[in-house]
Each structure stands twice: as C-alpha cells, then as structure tokens.
Amino acid sequence: MCTLEKRGRVFILKLTGDGDEHRLSPAVIDEINSTVRRVRSDPSASRSVLVTTAEGKFFSNGYDFSAGRSDLSLLHLMHAKLRALFANLITLPLPTIAAVTGHASAAAFCLVMCHDYVLMRRDRGFLYMTELDLDLEIPAWAMSLIRLKIGSPAARRAVVMTSAKLTAVEAAEKGIVGGAYDGAAGAGGGIVDGANDGAAETVEAAVRLGEDLVSRGFDGHVYGRMREILLKEVLDEIVSCDTSSACVRNNASRL
C-alpha cells in the first residue's frame, strides 16, 4: 500500500499501485500512519524531511466507501484513524512536503494540507473537496485545518462551498506561488506552493526543496513544536473530538 525510501536526507513515502485510487480505507490509513511513525522513530528524523507522494493517476481519492456509504460506524472509524494520522503529521519533528502527483479529493485533500509545503504537477490532476457533492459533512477538525491553510475567504468558499476542482495553477493562484504574497491585503489564500510539470518533476522539486530545508540546520524537534503551535487549533479540535461524545454524534454515528 505504501513504501518508504530514503534519498539523502529525504524520506519518501509513496502510496503504491499505478491503477489504484489509493482510497483511505482504515487499513490504508493505518499503514500510512505506521510508516510515518517509522520516520519519527528513525535516529536521523530530526535532521531530515518527509516527502509524501503517490504512483499513478491519483494521489488519493479520499475515504473508501466500497463497503457502502450507509455504514456510519465505518465512517466514524475512518475519521478517527485520519485524526490520528493528522496529529502524527502535525507533531512530526521534521518538515513535510506533499508532492501531489495526481487527484487528491476530500479526506486526501486534507491530508495534503497537513503538510508544510505542497508541490503539485501542473499538467494533470485536481484538488477537490468532494463532500458537498457526496452529501458528506466536513468535521470540525478538518475545517480547522482548511481555515488555517487557506487564508482567503473567497478561496475557502470556493473550495468548501462549491466543491471547486482546482488545477495546480488555480490552487497556486488562490494566494501563494513559491514565496510571492498577496500584497496589500496581506491575506494570501494559497494552498499550493509551486506547480511543476509532470509527476517525476514534482517529486524531484520536492526532494530539492527538502534538501534545501535540511541544509538550514535547524533542530527538527524545535521545528515540530513550532508547527504544533502554528496549527494549534487543529490539534485542539482533534483532541476534543477524541474525548467528546458530542463529536461522535456529529460524525453521524447513531450514538
């Protein structure tokens, strides 16, 4: 389901299977999460970078509903596992880069946004919050991430309230492209840092960015703590959801 390799100081986590939609089933989320834990516990972790990518046409097409959309306890289970993965990524003691080489929808779009940097291939693929189209609610912890990662209210509305399908260029335009900011208003809406040609180039660019980040020589543990503070509200929502039965009810369980 996913492989982990190291190239220099860059860990590359790849969702495997060329024809696969890399759906985030409970098993796949567990596999990704345990791979991320392997990175965390590697002795070189705090002097490395993690790049997350995928083979084939899809980065990931979101949750796995092949067992049927009416199984609410399955949805609740996938939400719980995704929360744990988000918390893992947000507290990870090394920078994270999503190299988006195919479509990323719904839960997977959120997974992409959990990363510190997002690079995406320009020629193909969409970022797409499908929930509106699928008649699914967006939980508070996912919305909190969206709010912190998409600064422009108009961009947020397009993403969340119209299920806009964004190409890499459109996503980069919604605020930020590789360090240029939305001048006078000071509120860039950006989701994607750079749009690259083709899948291989996207991964290469991610690796280059990773090497550049590592060469600055900061302590990954300090970096991870700073990122937690940057995304404090998301962690707060995750923790509060894990411990609150109200959140369970809002995730459409029948409790």
Added chain:
Amino acid sequence: MCTLEKRGRLFVLTLTGDGEHRLSPAILDAIGSAVRRVRAESSSSNSVLITTSEGKFFSNGYDLDLGKSDPSLFPVMSAKLRSVVADLISLPIPTIAAVTGHASAAGFILAMSHDYILMRRDRGFLYMSELDIGLRMPAWFMALIRTRIGSPAARRDVVLTAKKLTATEAVEMGIVDSAHGSAAETVEAAVKLGEEMNLEGHVYGRIREMAMREVLDVIGFDETVSDVVRNSGSKL
C-alpha cells in the same frame, strides 16, 4: 533605558542607547511604566503613541544571557512582556511602532503589538529567530502573529523557516504598513501618520481588545500547546 516625550499631542517612547535593547526585567519595567503614564495622560487628549528606538536595534528579544545566568528570570521576563503587551492592546489611543533597527523574537512581537508598523527600508530585519536558536514559541506569540499575518504561507515562512524579513518583504506580506528611506524618515512618517489621526471618544481601546481577543485569551500564560496536549492524556 527608555524615554517618553510629547511632540504636540503625540507621545514618543524611545528605547535609548546603542545596544540591542534586550527585553530584560528592568527595561520591561521601564517600558511598562511609560505605557502606564501614556494611559494616564491621554485620557483627556486626542493622542497617539509612537514607539521607536536609537541605534542598530529596535529590540533583539528577551535578555537570554541574563536568563541563562538565572533561569528563574525567564518567567519574570515573560510575565512583564505579557503585561506590557496586554497594556498596549487595551490602550485607549492608537499605537505606531517606528521600527528603526532589527526586531527579533520578543522584539518582533513588541513591534507587532502596535496598530501600525512603519519601518526603515535601508537596514534592519524582522526575524522570528526561535527556530534558529532552538527556543520554544509560546501560544500567545502565535496568536499575535496570526492577527498580523493573514497568509498561511507567510506565517509558515516567518515561523517555520525563521525568515529574515526586510522592510520591503514585510510590506509585501502585509506585516509592515510602509517602508521609509532612513531611521529619521521612518520616525517622521510615524509622526505624520499620528498627526493625521483624529479619534474622539474612548471606545478605540475597547474595539482593539475585541479585535485581538484571541491574543488576550491566551496572554495570561506562557504554556505551549504541546504541554497542554501531552497533559490531556491524549494517545498521541
């Protein structure tokens, strides 16, 4: 350490001397008492506070050397800075930081505690240095950063890459309102801006407090989020 003078109806608080204006307990006391004097004397006047400094630095942050020699002073410096910032946030008159030198970490935070930031273009950086020096950033710093820096990527670059911002870059990011040719020009521009402001009434400070409510919510303590998350028994 700092002087307070009146120019017309404007107050000018200057961090004096050529040093780094490190925020030691003593200098924070001096700033705090100057801000309290401004509050007392501005109650009947239509005034503005301008904060600036002499020399190469606006402020280079907390006095870390002092803290290393006596770690019990870290919470003291934090408490005193939080008190100054809370006072600035509730001040009933507009505030302008005329940044005429480097402002890093707590010094950058002090600048961002003002309604307007004007900065010299020819020299000096704004710099959240914590990542480079391995220091933690408290949640209240982040809350303040969030009220000033709207772009998520800009926030990431400031906090997670410890980017050293020139005035020009800071204007592009929306952190600084305008950049000026020299230290003197920056102060003059701040004075001009202050003189153009004409705010009657007493509600300005209350409205600012509401606008910066998220900062006031967390400014009572220095805890970072991971302390809270880890203590809540989460299985993370």
